[in-house]
Every structure is written in C-alpha cells, then in structure tokens.
Amino acid sequence: xxxxxxxxxxxxxxGCGIARDLALRGVHHxxxxxxxxxxxxxxxxxxxxxxxxxxxxxxAEAALECIGENSILRKIAQKCxxxxxxxxxxxxxDSKRYRDSxxxxxxxxxxxxxxxxxxxxxxxxxxxxxxxxEAVSVPDCSIDPFRLCxxxxxxxxxKGGGILIHHKVTEIIREKGRCVGVKVQDKFTSQxxxxxxxxxxxxxxxxxxxxxxxxxxxxPMTLSKGSLIISNHRLTNMVINRLRPPSDGDIIxxxxxxxxxxxxxxxxxxxxxxxxxxxxVDIVATQAEQMIPRFGTTRLIRAYTGVRPLLKADDSDNRxxxxxxxxxxxxxxxxxxxxxxxxxxxxxAEKTVDAVVDQFGVRAHCKTADLPLDGQDELSGxxxxxxxxxxxxxxxxxxxxxxxxxxxxxxxxxIQYIGDIQHRTRLGMGPCQGGFCTYRALGxxxxxxxxxxxxSIQILKGFLQRRFRGIKPALWGxxxxxxxxxxxxxxxxxNMGHKP
Ligand SMILES: Cc1cc2nc3c(=O)[nH]c(=O)nc-3n(C[C@H](O)[C@H](O)[C@H](O)COP(=O)(O)OP(=O)(O)OC[C@H]3O[C@@H](n4cnc5c(N)ncnc54)[C@H](O)[C@@H]3O)c2cc1C
Numbered sequence: 001x002x003x004x005x006x007x008x009x010x011x012x013x014x015g016c017g018i019a020r021d022l023a024l025r026g027v028h029h030x031x032x033x034x035x036x037x038x039x040x041x042x043x044x045x046x047x048x049x050x051x052x053x054x055x056x057x058x059x060a061e062a063a064l065e066c067i068g069e070n071s072i073l074r075k076i077a078q079k080c081x082x083x084x085x086x087x088x089x090x091x092x093x094d095s096k097r098y099r100d101s102x103x104x105x106x107x108x109x110x111x112x113x114x115x116x117x118x119x120x121x122x123x124x125x126x127x128x129x130x131x132x133x134e135a136v137s138v139p140d141c142s143i144d145p146f147r148l149c150x151x152x153x154x155x156x157x158x159k160g161g162g163i164l165i166h167h168k169v170t171e172i173i174r175e176k177g178r179c180v181g182v183k184v185q186d187k188f189t190s191q192x193x194x195x196x197x198x199x200x201x202x203x204x205x206x207x208x209x210x211x212x213x214x215x216x217x218x219x220p221m222t223l224s225k226g227s228l229i230i231s232n233h234r235l236t237n238m239v240i241n242r243l244r245p246p247s248d249g250d251i252i253x254x255x256x257x258x259x260x261x262x263x264x265x266x267x268x269x270x271x272x273x274x275x276x277x278x279x280x281v282d283i284v285a286t287q288a289e290q291m292i293p294r295f296g297t298t299r300l301i302r303a304y305t306g307v308r309p310l311l312k313a314d315d316s317d318n319r320x321x322x323x324x325x326x327x328x329x330x331x332x333x334x335x336x337x338x339x340x341x342x343x344x345x346x347x348x349a350e351k352t353v354d355a356v357v358d359q360f361g362v363r364a365h366c367k368t369a370d371l372p373l374d375g376q377d378e379l380s381g382x383x384x385x386x387x388x389x390x391x392x393x394x395x396x397x398x399x400x401x402x403x404x405x406x407x408x409x410x411x412x413x414x415i416q417y418i419g420d421i422q423h424r425t426r427l428g429m430g431p432c433q434g435g436f437c438t439y440r441a442l443g444x445x446x447x448x449x450x451x452x453x454x455x456s457i458q459i460l461k462g463f464l465q466r467r468f469r470g471i472k473p474a475l476w477g478x479x480x481x482x483x484x485x486x487x488x489x490x491x492x493x494x495n496m497g498h499k500p
Contacts, residue, residue: 004030004162005360007182007197009169009211011035012042013145013342015203016152017349017368023159024371025357025364030195031156032184034168036420037149040205040271042342043423044306046228046260048239048253049073049081049141050343053088053113054246055323056105057098062323063109065344070139072346072369079376080147084254086140086239087121089132089291094244102243103136113138125236127292140239142253145342146423147379154375166417167193172200172214172334179215179333188416199356202336206271206307217330219338220312223271227280227305228262229288229474231298232431235259240291249287252295257398257430261288261295268307276303276473299482300474301433302467311339327355395444396437398430406441410448418442418463433467435486439494457496464490 006022008015011033022029033039052066074081090099106113114137121135122128128135153163166187173181173194181196202211202219212219234254242250252261264280281303289296311326325340325348335356340348350366357364393403405425409415413424421427421441428434428441442456451459475483490496 002030002162002193002195004028004195004197005199006030006356007032007195007200008203009182009200010040010203010205010207011037011149011153011163011165012040012203012205013038013149013152013345014042014205014337014340014348014352015201016149016156017345018201018203018337018352019156019161019163020152020373021349021353021366021368023156023161024367025353025362026159027353027357027360027362028160029156030162030164030197031153032167032169032182032195033163033165034187036165036417036423037153038146038423040207041306041308042145042149042205042345044226044228044304045145045342046251046253046262047143047145047255048251048343049143050341051086051111051139051141052109053086053102053106053111053136053138053140054241054251056109056111057101057245059323060105060109062341062344063105063111065324065347066341067109067111067139069344069347070141073143073343074141076346076369076372077143077148077151077376078372079379080144080151080373082142082254084140084142084238086138086241087116087125087128087135088138088241088243089121089128089135090243091129091132091290094133094242098245099134099136099243106138111138125238125240125292127235127294128240129291129293136243138241140241142239142255143342144255148342148345148373150424151373151375151379154373158374164193165420169211169214172211174216174332177216177332179330198333199359200334201352201356202334203352205309208309208336208338210271212330212334212336215330215334216332217334217336219328219336221338222310222312223268224308224310225266225268225274225305226263226308227276227284227303228260229281229284229300229303231259231261231295232301232479233257233259233294233298235292235294235298242287242291249284250291252288252292256426258301261285265308271307274305274307276305276470278473280305281473299431299478301431301479301482302470303473304470309338325351327352329355395440396425396427396430398432398437399426399428401425401427401437403444406444407448410445410450416450418445418459432482432486433471434463435482435489438463439490460490461496464496
C-alpha cells in the first residue's frame, strides 16, 4: 500500500497543474491517470491559448481569467506556447453591432485590440478570404497541451511526487463516510494498487461526476462534445476567429506543421465512446472555408473529438454556459475542480491547492506563476523550424522527429506504448498521420527489447484501427488517395491482413 498526502485523479492540464503546485508548496502527492497525460479534453482541444476576446462580450469573468493566464503562460511555458497573435475577422453579413460591443468589452477587460483594414490583415495572413470587411488583432496564441502536461509533471517528479499514468481509479476507498484512498488498476499488467491519502482531488474533467459518485457525492455538470478537423498544411501563422457571437466552426489554430479547425458543441450523456459525426466535419470545414478559402481544397487528414467538462446550467445552448470554474469541497475528504479551460489550468490549480493546503497547516504561497516550467531545456527542438537544424536519422518526416528523440522516449522516459511516444515527440502527428513512421518507431521499440515482434503487430493493428476512426469521417479526395497508399503499405508490403 502507498501512503501520501494528496491523491490527484486525472492527468489532464488541471491535474498536472495541481501536481506542480503541490510539489512547489512541499506537499507530497500521487497523480493517477487512466491513459497517457492529456488523454481527455486536454489532448482533444483546439490548442488555443485564449486572449479572452472570445468571451469578452458574454462572460467577462472568464475573459479576465484568460488574459491574466495568457500573459503568465507566455512567460513560464515558452516551449509550449507559440506567440502567433490572433485575428477576429468580420465577413460580409456579420453584425457591426457585435463588433462594437466586442471592442468595448475587450477594452473593459484589458485585452489589447487593433482594428485592421482588409489589406493589412491579408498582408499578415495571405490565405484569408479577400472579402473580409475588417479584422481585429488580439493576443491569442497556439499552445501544445501535451507538452504542457508533461512539463508540469516534471516538477512533481523532481520533488518526489508519484505519477502513475495508465492507471485507472476503479474504486474510492471510504471509511466512516470519508474518502481515504483509491484502488487503481495498471492497464498493462492488470495489477491493482491501493493508495491512501488525507485528501483526494477529483480533476477528472468530464468524468468528474463518475468519480464523485464513487466517493458518495456528485458534481453537477453539462458535457459538451466538440469536434475538430486537421488540415495537412499550416494555412495561417496566426489564430483566426470569426468576429461574431461564438458558434460552430469559428476558430482556426496553427499547430506546428498543420492547422486545427473547429469546433462543434453537442450535449452528450457520457464522456466515453464518443465519435465524430460526418455532419460535424461538414459544418466545421464549411465554416473554416469561409475564413480561409483554401480549407475547401486542402486535404483534411483527420477529425477528432473531445468532451468539455462544463459547469451545469439550464441553458439549452452549451455555448452560453460560463467557461469559469468551480471548486467543490464535498466535506468527505474529496474536492472536485470542475469547468474552466486549458488556458486557465494554472489558475484553477492554484485555487484548488489554496483550498486544500489548509488541511496540512501549509502556509506556502503559490509559486507557479513566477517560475518557468521545469524540463523545457531538455525538450527536443521546438518549434518545428528548429528541428530542421538536425535533419539526421529522421524517423518521422512530417514532424522532423529523429531517431535519438524516439530512443530517448523509449529508454529514458520508460515509454511502453506507441501513442505515448507520439505525445512526447510529435511523431505521427503531421500530414501522414503515422502512415510512414509508426512501424519504424515500433521497430526501434523492438530493438530496445521493449516488444516482441508479435506484440508489435498487435499494437500496430490496434493503433491503425484507432487512427482510422478519426480519419474515416474526413475521407475524400486526396486524403482518400493517401489512405489507399497507407492501406497498400500495411496490407500489401507489410502483409498485415495475414491471419497466422
Ligand atoms: C473540442 C474542445 C476544444 C477545446 N478547445 C480549447 C482551447 O482551444 N483552449 C482552451 O483553453 N480550452 C479548450 N477546451 C477546453 C479544455 O480542453 C478543457 O477545459 C481542459 O482541457 C480540461 O482539462 P482537465 O484536466 O480538467 O480535464 P481532462 O483533460 O479531460 O482530464 C481529465 C483526465 O482524467 C482522466 N480520468 C478520468 N477518469 C479516470 C479514472 N477513473 N482514473 C484515472 N484517470 C481518469 C482522463 O483520462 C483525463 O485524462 C476545449 C475542449 C474541447 C472538448
């Protein structure tokens, strides 16, 4: 049995942020996550570090939180944030009155804006629709959620915290009505472990109510599915938003070699087994094309989806639900942190840790806004242009990942699963979506003695099936041809369809 002071359930941005904050205040803790880091909404999001402008008109509090955290994260997380800047573009027919309230509210919240003529905006982003009537620049950025989680976890590990990824909480242990620990199951070995603590923090995002119920309480939530598409080119170097009330498909975010466009907002009952609907792909692609016409002809390489853990509200339109957050003390040894955004994860962690440290008589103040994230120097080249400098022994051509980086992930970070290599190196995240590099990475894992040949075939089959679920809804034109090529590599050359 493991003993600690605090158990954190969930290895998304919120859970990892809490682990870092506890570590810096000297509180011992264990973080447990059923998948890899960022397997929930964090890894399925748009990767937009909001300036807050999107919320300025309807949700001033969330906007204020975003702009505050935006300037903090630019300083402390330089290897995760690309300072792209953002444009809100007004197209013919978009309300001028909304534009006026937008500018007024941004000013009130303290978000800097500049109104740009169409020609100035087209100078900045040549692929923009030339019919735009104007654009407003804001300090939006692109952020890598995978790196963000892992770098937050580095501090926890350095200060002696325990991190168990691929461990699912299957039970909350209760004694005399109090939550005193958890039982977790290892995904690879199926072994169970018991961890006991004084406090449990439920940072499990959309799974929050499921976990709270295991502990005898509940958390009121609205679950909102959002789907996104990935283009095979970086069609813009700035974040592009539509200057109108938030609605479907109105944001495009550059993300290294590709662009992410989204999203939809559909209420769902469960965070599990959600799929992208082909209709959502149509909606998002059509909207993206209105802002950047080349979205209509460019190859879409995949669609993906995640579930927003929103605070419960009666409003039937999920977009009207506040993006603010709430900390619930269940008064039974468990706290839940709900709602919020990736952009405000650090603040959410700070307020949660403030709420629990009293229980340990710890007076230390939060330092997470002042200290840069640990481990940034050791990261492989970032952004993509830096990786070009060491074009040697490349395993993944799309994202320029070299053999050293893959070997480092396997040998020094103890990675056992191909998806985890991708999250740490970006292997397979570019236009070919792993078609050419996944089998190479598995070969390296075999050479390192991590897998037998038959295990690697099973893993490869599972990986290809999962990827195909995201590729299927965006399968036409050039992407269909690309998939046929991938199919002939795996079924033809590698004979993967062969039944022994
Ligand atoms: C489509 C979409 C787009 C978005 N875009 C943006 C954006 O651009 N910018 C932004 O700021 N925000 C964005 N958001 C919101 C943001 O992604 C979330 O608010 C944030 O990532 C939530 O982080 P979290 O750590 O609280 O939850 P999650 O990331 O969901 O983490 C919860 C974790 O708990 C784990 N877990 C669940 N059950 C168990 C269990 N039994 N045992 C162990 N672990 C468990 C899950 O595997 C998961 O990893 C978006 C959300 C969606 C869905």
